[in-house]
Amino acid sequence: MGILHTLSLLFITTPLLLLLLEENVSNVEARDHHHFGKKQKIKNSPKLSPAYSPAPAPSPRYPPSIPSDPSYGPTPTDYNSTRNCIFDVTDFGAIGDGATDDTAAFRSAWKAACQVENGVVFAPSDLVFMITSTIFSGPCQPGLVLQVDGVLMPPDGPDCWPKSDSNKQWLVFYRLDDMTLTGTGTIEGNGQKWWDLPCKPHRGPNGSTLPGPCDSPALIRFFMSSNLVVSGLRIQNSPQFHMKFDGCQGVLIDKLSISSPKLSPNTDGIHIENTKSVGIYNSVIGNGDDCISIGTGCSDVDIEAVTCGPSHGISIGSLGVQHSHACVSNITVRNAFIRDSDNGLRIKTWQGGTGSVTGISFENIQMENVRNCVIIDQYYCLTKACRNETSAVYLSDVTYRNIKGTYDVRSPPIHFACSDTVACTNITMSEVELLPYEGVLVDDPFCWNAYGLQETLTIPPIDCLQDGMPLSLAENSSYAC
Numbered sequence: 001m002g003i004l005h006t007l008s009l010l011f012i013t014t015p016l017l018l019l020l021l022e023e024n025v026s027n028v029e030a031r032d033h034h035h036f037g038k039k040q041k042i043k044n045s046p047k048l049s050p051a052y053s054p055a056p057a058p059s060p061r062y063p064p065s066i067p068s069d070p071s072y073g074p075t076p077t078d079y080n081s082t083r084n085c086i087f088d089v090t091d092f093g094a095i096g097d098g099a100t101d102d103t104a105a106f107r108s109a110w111k112a113a114c115q116v117e118n119g120v121v122f123a124p125s126d127l128v129f130m131i132t133s134t135i136f137s138g139p140c141q142p143g144l145v146l147q148v149d150g151v152l153m154p155p156d157g158p159d160c161w162p163k164s165d166s167n168k169q170w171l172v173f174y175r176l177d178d179m180t181l182t183g184t185g186t187i188e189g190n191g192q193k194w195w196d197l198p199c200k201p202h203r204g205p206n207g208s209t210l211p212g213p214c215d216s217p218a219l220i221r222f223f224m225s226s227n228l229v230v231s232g233l234r235i236q237n238s239p240q241f242h243m244k245f246d247g248c249q250g251v252l253i254d255k256l257s258i259s260s261p262k263l264s265p266n267t268d269g270i271h272i273e274n275t276k277s278v279g280i281y282n283s284v285i286g287n288g289d290d291c292i293s294i295g296t297g298c299s300d301v302d303i304e305a306v307t308c309g310p311s312h313g314i315s316i317g318s319l320g321v322q323h324s325h326a327c328v329s330n331i332t333v334r335n336a337f338i339r340d341s342d343n344g345l346r347i348k349t350w351q352g353g354t355g356s357v358t359g360i361s362f363e364n365i366q367m368e369n370v371r372n373c374v375i376i377d378q379y380y381c382l383t384k385a386c387r388n389e390t391s392a393v394y395l396s397d398v399t400y401r402n403i404k405g406t407y408d409v410r411s412p413p414i415h416f417a418c419s420d421t422v423a424c425t426n427i428t429m430s431e432v433e434l435l436p437y438e439g440v441l442v443d444d445p446f447c448w449n450a451y452g453l454q455e456t457l458t459i460p461p462i463d464c465l466q467d468g469m470p471l472s473l474a475e476n477s478s479y480a481c
């Protein structure tokens with residue numbers, strides 16, 4: 001009886017809590033449509049001094065509260081010392097043949113490991129475990145690890161997805177503190193059949209997009225948790241976002257490989273929102289949407305030694321949708337390489353929002369064949385019918401330093417479209433040098449209502465960045481965060 005009771009606590013199945021855990025932000029997360037049918041150009045790029053050459057692993061600054069040693073977390077060699085804490089899913093009945101539903105075994109192993117300190121739920125190599133949508137819930141004893149050395153995957157597409165399961169998420173980690181997801185294995189998303197749904201962009205008959213709800217599961221979601229480490233794994237082919245953190249504090253992501261095809265819709269690599277103290281290091285991400293996206297309520301985010309591409313780049317936003325209040329601060333992106341991407345470093349806000357984006361630093365970024373290398377878009381809109389409004393999310397203190405490489409000439413490499421009524425202020429440009437990947441640039445760099453300074457002249461030159469501060473920018477409590 002006691003066991004059953006605990007089980008029901010660990011695996012919340014009441015409709016109310018499932019609703020709580022469901023994503024309810026579909027309109028906020030309306031995504032870019034995709035540009036299909038574009039061919040990769042043959043490489044013929046001019047040589048520039050690189051902004052960034054891959055260097056030894058950086059020493060993470062954030063989050064200070066969790067270990068920065070990348071070898072943190074049990075590895076097979078740790079087993080002897082913690083032998084009694086290993087909960088091998090095969091001992092709980094998992095088969096690992098890629099066909100049998102192993103959900104119950106994972107739940108039982110989790111339940112057992114949750115109750116001991118430093119418990120390890122272990123999915124061994126050479127096995128392929130199929131499990132259905134599961135909420136791995138805490139609170140648990142500290143030091144809990146889910147170690148995947150084999151392959152862990154969901155059912156193959158919408159037709160196999162149990163009707164009673166949420167189709168907005170697959171693995172959910174909820175109410176945990178001091179937990180690690182690691183291993184030498186692969187989290188395989190089996191996304192193809194979701195990407196091919198006729199409601200996805202251009203996947204309907206004759207390249208149309210059919211209407212209707214088009215929910216697809218995010219592969220891994222951390223919700224309302226703290227002091228998390230995710231490391232080492234290969235995470236691929238997600239039906240939708242690969243990893244998503246919301247309402248979390250203290251996240252260390254290290255040495256991940258995330259990949260999905262260039263044309264897989266809405267497959268953001270790592271998305272964070274309402275999450276603070278985040279470090280994302282030494283990871284390689286290629287997918288069909290944002291490489292890393294940072295939503296409202298994020299601060300102290302440190303991104304270093306990340307390679308993106310193909311992708312839609314590293315993105316702050318979109319923010320301020322439907323007149324919402326959005327706050328993002330203290331984001332640094334350093335030593336990154338962005339290639340073959342639709343955007344490079346992007347900040348996007350909707351008309352009509354409030355709040356602010358401040359303290360953003362992009363430093364030592366190498367670009368290769370990137371559209372919109374540096375872009376601020378305060379007119380973000382997914383339909384063609386967004387009205388201009390008098391309020392906006394206020395952008396200030398944004399630094400671009402040592403941004404070099406090549407751009408796709410279909411868009412100007414530098415584009416600052418700030419709100420008519422709320423100027424962007426204190427944009428610093430230093431050593432921004434971008435050359436055409438192929439062909440010649442047709443449009444000049446663009447700025448609208450953007451204030452700041454060039455410490456060194458940019459290539460191509462921008463003469464539209466205004467000095468000083470706008471006269472009209474009064475103190476206004478609607479920007480406060």
Ligand SMILES: *[C@@H]1O[C@H](CO)[C@@H](O)[C@H](O)[C@H]1NC(C)=O
Nearest residue numbers: 076077078079080081082083
């Ligand atoms: C670790 O465990 C293995 C097998 O149980 C044993 O042979 C080995 O001696 C142990 N190593 C240490 C350092 O205790």
Ligand SMILES: *[C@@H]1O[C@H](CO)[C@@H](O)[C@H](O)[C@H]1NC(C)=O
Nearest residue numbers: 198204205206207208209210
């Ligand atoms: C698709 O296009 C073909 C040729 O243009 C046309 O004959 C056919 O009716 C179209 N099918 C649909 C479902 O629109």
Ligand SMILES: *[C@@H]1O[C@H](CO)[C@@H](O)[C@H](O)[C@H]1NC(C)=O
Nearest residue numbers: 276298299300328329330359
């Ligand atoms: C951002 O950084 C500044 C300077 O280090 C600090 O004063 C401020 O508290 C930080 N803001 C947040 C929200 O962490």
Ligand SMILES: *[C@@H]1O[C@H](CO)[C@@H](O)[C@H](O)[C@H]1NC(C)=O
Nearest residue numbers: 379386387388389419420448
């Ligand atoms: C909104 O404002 C921008 C900048 O002034 C302008 O270019 C654009 O045409 C306006 N859009 C609408 C729909 O009025």
Ligand SMILES: *[C@@H]1O[C@H](CO)[C@@H](O)[C@H](O)[C@H]1NC(C)=O
Nearest residue numbers: 390391392474475476477478
């Ligand atoms: C502050 O901003 C809001 C929204 O942009 C605007 O309606 C209001 O008039 C502003 N207040 C002042 C004192 O400028």
Ligand SMILES: *[C@@H]1O[C@H](CO)[C@@H](O)[C@H](O)[C@H]1NC(C)=O
Nearest residue numbers: 359360396397398399426428
């Ligand atoms: C401009 O931004 C830089 C970098 O974020 C910051 O150090 C500086 O204090 C800001 N200047 C003003 C006048 O706010």
